[in-house]
Amino acid sequence: MRVDDFDFELPADRIAQRPVEPRDAARLLHIAQAGLADRTVRDLPALLEPGDLLVFNDTRGIPARLSGRRGDAKVSVTLHRAVAPGTLRVLAKPAKRLRPGDRVAFGPDFSAEVLERRAEGDVVLHFDRGGADLLAALQAHGAMPLPPYIRGGVADARDKTDYQTLFAARDGAVAAPTAALHFTPALMAALAARGVRHTMLTLHVGAGTFLPVKAEDTKDHLMHEEIGILGADAAAAINATHESGRRVVAVGTTSLRLIESAADDDGTVRPFTGGTSLFIAPGYRFKAVDMLLTNFHLPRSTLFMLVAAFAG
DSSP: OBGGGGOOOOOGGGSOSSOOSSGGGSEEEEEETTEEEEEEGGGHHHHSOTTOEEEEEOEEEOOOEEEEEETTEEEEEEEEEEEETTEEEEEEETGGGOOTTOEEEEETTEEEEEEEEOTTSOEEEEESOOHHHHHHHHHHHOBOOOOTTTGGGOOOTTHHHHTSOTTOOEEEESSOOGGGGGOOHHHHHHHHHHTOEEEEEEEEOOGGGGOOOOOSBGGGOOOOOEEEEEOHHHHHHHHHHHHTTOOEEEESHHHHHHHHHHBOTTSOBOOEEEEEOOOOOTTOOOSSOOEEEOOOOOTTOHHHHHHHHHHO
């Protein structure tokens, strides 16, 4: 399909710049066979049935955007994905001026060496530390990498808590799995009282989620790869839900993509660990996800294409 088919006008004043309080007061558009209905997220228990299973992404966002210098030149870096301990692929601006051997300083005692500039446009950096020490340095020097339509992508201290979900547990995401931002302890209690169950998987959202689709046709788009883990307990819960005739509800496009990546053609979900570059556009046959809760998405984005494929 032509990427132009997924274009629409999105007025800037329709994009919330801060989360509503309480989170579950956010507006919800219910797409059902009977048509469209305006609701709020706290109405979710009434839209689900006892035995339905919500699948959340428990990744935790890290302050993955860094501002540094290569000599006198400013360099902006957004971490993309780990290659080895202390070595990461990043999106850098200006990437073309970085050469192997260059050193980028992000503070008086925090820096990285350029190892490679990749054909895909990203850069490989080797930091002067790894593991917990690197995470601590990111907390001290980094910012949450907000998308450009949220306050121009400029984060502040509040975003380090605002831009995390209730379920955030595993460090590694460049962007929050934002569909789950609307869940509160009160909403989870109401869902439990309704008999709705939940389980967790992990998909570390990469910086590629911010990249525009440059191809003219969807068949020519190269999807970025993200690292995910769907454990045995989650796979068993998903399969048992289907066996009982209940529905699997993916909370967010990240959860949906990982479930579908782990599913056989007959819908059986198996434990999965590794990378997924699954690109879902209209024409895709969904194997294991019955319902989707997601945010609104940008025109011409892969996420909007996925929603269009799911909604029909």
